[in-house]
Amino acid sequence: MNRQQTILKLRTHRLAVLLIDARQANRRTFEECAQAMGVSVEEYQSYEAAQAAPSLPALEALAFYLNLPLEHFWSQTTLSAQAAAPSDQVRKLRGLRNRAIGARLRQRRTQLEMGTEALAEKLSMPIENVDTFESGQNSIPLPQLELIAEALGLPIQELFDQHGPIGEWRTERELNEKFAQLPAKMKDFVSKPVNRPYLELAMRLSELSVEKLRTVAESLLEITY
Known part of the structure; x- marks a missing residue:
């Protein structure tokens, strides 16, 4: 077995482990995951047995179905390991x-x-x-x-917990839900690092009083005209 074949085998086995873990962590059956990926049950089971590997579109469909970030399937940590907290x-x-x-x-x-x-x-x-x-x-x-x-x-x-790990988890979920409600164009604008200065400017302006905002607006008008 040459080097490329060894790498391919190792990556296939790692992906199989992550597939098994993702399915079990979400309490899904073989049939449900196979249907989500648009493959037969036998083909899906071959993925978990590391006898074959899914395509990227099939993996994307499964990630969507399980509500997981696609990047998880390149992770070195299983969901069960992430969820387990010492008693x-x-x-x-x-x-x-x-x-x-x-x-x-x-x-x-x-x-x-x-x-x-x-x-x-x-x-x-x-x-x-x-x-x-x-x-x-x-x-x-x-x-x-x-x-x-x-x-x-x-x-x-x-x-409710506001500052502990559970509080942080709740806050993150609420922020994600609010972000999901934004118009598509606004999401695209906010997500681009190049637009960060505009966002920081908007935050600073939102902290100004009405009088100071009026002064800023008048100054901008003077510059414009």
């Missing part, structure tokens, strides 16, 4: 979030000048529960948290 990190994150939620509830209750006894009575729960929830010692079941937030006049959205 101790998850426990630590949950503990931090419990304390953050409890602190926000206590802050809101204090702002309302409401004692723990009054809140406990309003919620028909033992005062000890209020204390442990606000201290972050115990996780608050979601329906219970909703009732506490309502009693404090606090929108549940204010308790």
Whole structure:
């Protein structure tokens, strides 16, 4: 086997691993992925067995179907490896979030000048529960948290993670959704690095007061005429 054949075999096997991982991570069947790619089930299975490799158009169709960036199939990391978080990190994150939620509830209750006894009575729960929830010692079941937030006049959205990894993930998804709603021409303009100075200028202008914007506009008119 010459060098080119060796490289081809290695890349075919790597692609097979990524195909298997992508299908399993998205809980899809052979039939569903084959249909998405427009090939027979047998042909698709040959891709995962590294006996053959899909064409670029077929791979693009699968990436679209699985809502994955096409570049993933050149990645060195599987989806399962990316998704797996050590259990101790998850426990630590949950503990931090419990304390953050409890602190926000206590802050809101204090702002309302409401004692723990009054809140406990309003919620028909033992005062000890209020204390442990606000201290972050115990996780608050979601329906219970909703009732506490309502009693404090606090929108549940204010308790969502804003700065941690989950908060960053939510923010990124929201930004992507907003970007997807832009007109095609605006998306094209924003995505080109050469247009960055114009975007930065627009951002700076948006921070100016009405009076300063008027002054800038008048100056531009003087230059023009």
